[in-house]
Amino acid sequence: MQSIGIIGVGEIGQAVVEGLRSGGGAAPEVFLSPRGARTAAGLSERFEGVRVCADNQEVVDRSEVVIIAVRRQDHHGALAGLRWDDDKIVISLMAGVATDDLRRTLGTGAPIIRAIPLPAVRERRSTTVTCPSHPVVDSLFERLGGALPVPDEDTFNVFSALTGTLTAHYAYLATLTSWATDHGIASDAADRYVRSLFRNVGRSLSDETRPLHQLAADHETPRGNNERIRTTWFDPANTAALKEALDGLLAQLR
Known part of the structure; x- marks a missing residue:
């Protein structure tokens, strides 16, 4: 994996970038959406190979893996109209947005993987639940502390509820x-x-x-x-x- 894009650079998006850039070793290029402009600009200044894009479409176009980390209530406005090639890998961090619903919004046949990373990914100490298992996505989160793949969204939602505590x-x-x-x-x-x-x-x-x-x-x-x-x-x-x-x-x- 050579490049990762992040749409919605809030607390978790920032933690993912920091985790990828900590500990040395080769790291993929990271392309950030302008959403959360101050945080995105700060990450770009701190880390080599982290860039802020002009818009969300540029994030998608430049990235092999795209992490969607916007708030559930904002995802239609942030994602509607974007063009997605089917060879992209989409990671959704949005609680309460089912895969089928997101696929209709994106209009793509690309694999969509849901995940629940926690802020501790910045220290590479977060076990991240993923659904369904995907080798690229699970490998990414293993690097950030560990992956816990689950087979279906009913199971995933139980883990999502636990994070609410x-x-x-x-x-x-x-x-x-x-x-x-x-x-x-x-x-x-x-x-x-x-x-x-x-x-x-x-x-x-x-x-x-x-x-x-x-x-x-x-x-x-x-x-x-x-x-x-x-x-x-x-x-x-x-x-x-x-x-x-x-x-x-x-x-x-x-």
């Missing part, structure tokens, strides 16, 4: 910090401690020999502090509410 986790941590400040802890000290606490939890997730429920048990003492919070706050009703929220998101994605 990410900011809830940050909000949970922010609530812990807020609670501590309410009890007289300086906000910077509370923030520092909560970050340290859960950074260590993140490291334990690297141990894939233990399932998640086992990790929880291993960090808990019977009748201890962790067990108390888990059983009083994360009770059956709370668990059911989380699953209900995920079910609602999954229904929307489908």
Whole structure:
């Protein structure tokens, strides 16, 4: 693969470029749409072989693989009228836009692969779900931290729903910090401690020999502090509410 185009240079598009350009070695040319002009211009200034195109059609024409990373509600306006040769490979990062719907918008017989890269691709540490499996696309995301191909869009949408929990986790941590400040802890000290606490939890997730429920048990003492919070706050009703929220998101994605 000699060239990649990105239409929609937001947070994820930027992370993909940074991941491709980190770690040395040969990297494909990257062609960016003018959408997100400031971010695109900054990437072009930072990295050799990264160029900002005049319009989205130029991105398509210059690229073997084209990543579409615009917002779902903007994709018709950004993509309608573009001409696509069937030898292109299209990677859609748009949650909730089915492959058949996108194919009608693009009017192409080119392969369309859906993917869910996360911002950690910039450090090459994101496992990216892809659907369906495609050797070029899976190889690209293996380079950025790993590929997890799934066979159909129903399965893909379940993983897409899981990504919707990410900011809830940050909000949970922010609530812990807020609670501590309410009890007289300086906000910077509370923030520092909560970050340290859960950074260590993140490291334990690297141990894939233990399932998640086992990790929880291993960090808990019977009748201890962790067990108390888990059983009083994360009770059956709370668990059911989380699953209900995920079910609602999954229904929307489908």
